[in-house]
Amino acid sequence: QSTLKESGPTLVKPTQTLTLTCSFSGFSLSTSGVGVGWIRQPPGKALEWLVVIYWDDDKRYSPSLKSRLTITKDTSKNQVVLTMTNMDPVDTATYYCAHRPDRYGAFDIWGPGTMVTVSS
């Protein structure tokens, strides 16, 4: 059974850099086709896809946020790290990481999410 869990700060100040870690088990990011993505959801609003990284280190970023995002993976630790620079109050949201079985499928298994508030 595959599981994912997000971790990181619950509060960041405007202009700071956010670093979130997705720790997972039950699958490997060295398996052909597999990916891990990040999706966020502001309070009371819709889901927004941010980025995905695949087993071969291929990375796809949301064009609207590409300049602020960096995603990396540590296959040996079963972790994926997301950094987002220049945080703003509008970035306040629950951030989810999710497993993708291949480049054509859905994000099928999600972590519980972590709420990040941007405030001074």
Add this chain to the structure above:
Amino acid sequence: QSVLTQPPSVSGAPGQRVTISCTGSSSNIGAGFDVHWYQQLPGTAPKLLIDGNTNRPSGVPDRFSGSKSGTSASLAITGLQAEDEADYYCLSYDSSLSGWVFGGGTKLTVL
């Protein structure tokens, strides 16, 4: 404003059938990209309900079904139950935006 348009809300009585639409364009659903559906219960992470337009993952009741035609897709729920009250989202890929896009979400109320 999402490129995938969903009705903000739908409602139905227990036992009834409801449908939720997801309307896109020629750069996403109309281009042949798959549509996936998620159910989000209050305070929880989204759960995959329909994968690849019509496929139900293991454990999803057959009361839930998906379809796709042209530039739109639909999620149908039959035999509505109180536990179905949740937010529902569609997801697809958009070639113009070069990324995955979610619909704006639909809140289902069971009367």
